[in-house]
Amino acid sequence: MTSVLQQLKKRRLALDLKQSDMMLRAGISRQQYQRLESKGNPRLDTLELIAQALSSELMLIPKDKLGAVIAVLEQKASDQTNDPTREGANKSLSDDPWKGLLRDD
Incomplete structure (x- = not known):
């Protein structure tokens, strides 16, 4: 199974979005999003924002x-x-x- 961060990246790419697009969609800078994708340890509220920006839902x-x-x-x-x-x-x-x-x- 792929990690959550790998899934976020795959979803972003599937939507043909750049890391810089996440600023408008999730309210976080390209640098913040890039750091999250590369080595992140995001807070739950950040994951929820990103999921929403990617038209997705987090599930446990x-x-x-x-x-x-x-x-x-x-x-x-x-x-x-x-x-x-x-x-x-x-x-x-x-x-x-x-x-x-x-x-x-």
Whole structure:
């Protein structure tokens, strides 16, 4: 499983956003965001701001439910992979954990 910081970066790139775009979207400077992506240890309120800026939600999933959540996400990704109109449909869920979760992907 990828780290939260890796997921944030993948999501930002999937939305075709630059680190400097986060200033307007999340209210933090490019330098702050760059530091967060590279070695960050963000506060929870900062993560919430960034998630909102990336049209995302933070979730805490109990370990005993993680398998079920991943199965649902993989099924959703599989359903979209079978749709030939979806661009980038050959990416796996582990490559892109945000795949298909939001309509702007």
